[in-house]
Amino acid sequence: MKLFQWYYSPLLVLGAWWLPTIEANAETDVETNAVSVACRAGMNTAAGSTGNVNIGSKITPANAHNASLTVTLIYSCTNLGSTAGTVSVCLGADGGSYNPTNISPRYMSINGPGTNPRLAFTMTQNNILWGTRNGSGSEYNSGARPIAAGSTITGQTSIKFSLVSDPSNVNATPGVYTSNFLDTGNTTLRYEDNDLAHPTGDCTTGIQIPVRFPFTVQATVIPSCSVTSASDVNLGSHSASKKSITGNNPSAINVTCTKGTPYTIGLMPSNKRVDGAGVMSGTGGNTDKIAYQLRSTTGIAGQIWGNTATSTTLGNGVLGKINGVNQSYPVYVTVPSADFKPDDYSDKVTIQLNY
Structure with a gap:
């Protein structure tokens, strides 16, 4: 299994985020002169x-x-x-x-x-x-x-x-x-x-x-996959009373693979949770942590996107498209509550390609 890792950050502003042998085969040139x-x-x-x-x-x-x-x-x-x-x-x-x-x-x-x-x-x-x-x-x-x-x-x-x-x-x-x-x-x-x-x-x-x-x-x-680009999921600014916050980036992850190469994509927050459940941290001395969930489909109860996928099993990852051109994948994020100290909150997510 080959792994390709890339990072992006969910952000919450509050918030969350290739001539034959000239075998001049002794071909004798017979001429009137003695050059041969x-x-x-x-x-x-x-x-x-x-x-x-x-x-x-x-x-x-x-x-x-x-x-x-x-x-x-x-x-x-x-x-x-x-x-x-x-x-x-x-x-x-x-x-x-x-x-x-x-x-x-x-x-x-x-x-x-x-x-x-x-x-x-x-x-x-x-x-x-x-x-x-x-x-x-x-x-x-x-x-x-x-x-x-x-x-x-x-x-x-x-x-x-x-x-x-x-x-x-x-x-x-x-x-x-x-x-x-x-x-x-x-x-x-x-x-x-x-x-x-x-x-x-x-x-x-x-x-x-x-x-x-x-x-x-x-x-x-050869079979090959790479993340060509990754961009943040910005959840915007919300008041402390906001519940069930959702956000997405329709082209958060862009992947190019050799045509016909099967692959899966896994996501893992900085806390290493393989179920895609992470926490965003604030700035400076702020000790508050905002829980969030990575998802592969839209909605507050969308499909969880984690990091149990391998090159042969899907697990809770996303199955890659294998037509050989650049493919975009959306990432969805949900946050249960914004009831935390006002600050800018973010986390780093690892993208893992398995092929």
Whole structure:
């Protein structure tokens, strides 16, 4: 059982109150010159290996719109020839296994391509949407780089993976969300080599490697609840002769939980009474105490709201709504009598979430 506590005060004024392995698989570029280059790449892993990008293992409604992770996309090229030359490398990715044509945003899901629930995310390079040459976004281009005969060069760029503001993210249920970027089509690895007399840096006529740089993007949504705000119940000002005083705040407690997460809410006065029966204290040296009762429904005999609820039993608490958006809960307070010394009376109440 996880507990989340927040405090508010009843007041009485008197009163009460988240590219395939550029496995540039030794693809030999046969040309009239003796420059023969092979390239490979890897996302968040060594060039030539399958990568994994875990945007987050604790995604909740609080970070489902902005959790992010920046990783390194690495490439390496080896000149297998006997002549020095240049090589340029271009790397790109489409929308992934969920929907290859959709990159703004891209999606991860629990149950596979095109299914719900899902999480929306973006992949950017230098704050620009990272995509493919023939699709949307911009691919990475290394520009022409010198490469000596028999040598290997390496390079890299940073790719930022970010969850974004999207209704599907707020309403995501607990689970592991994934999208696969396969080396058979979701990623692109082109390289172009030439001798030193004919350098090129645009990869436009370069080789598209059949085995590229596969990777998986994932994020894990966990059950979570939090009190987003709490406000006082002000019972107003009353004369000493006033009996059966009632008051309420229709949005005293506001709670946000991961969609589908069951929870209960308990309230406990500062005297630790689990039946919700508390006392308000005055100011200064005033020793008078005003008894009050917390309730979940209106009226002088409304349903008592205490703190015997757990994550599996309701007790005298309130059952939470589980649709994933911010929920408001009213709190009602009753006071039998105001026959006490004139003063401002208040008490602190603990809000306990059980989930």
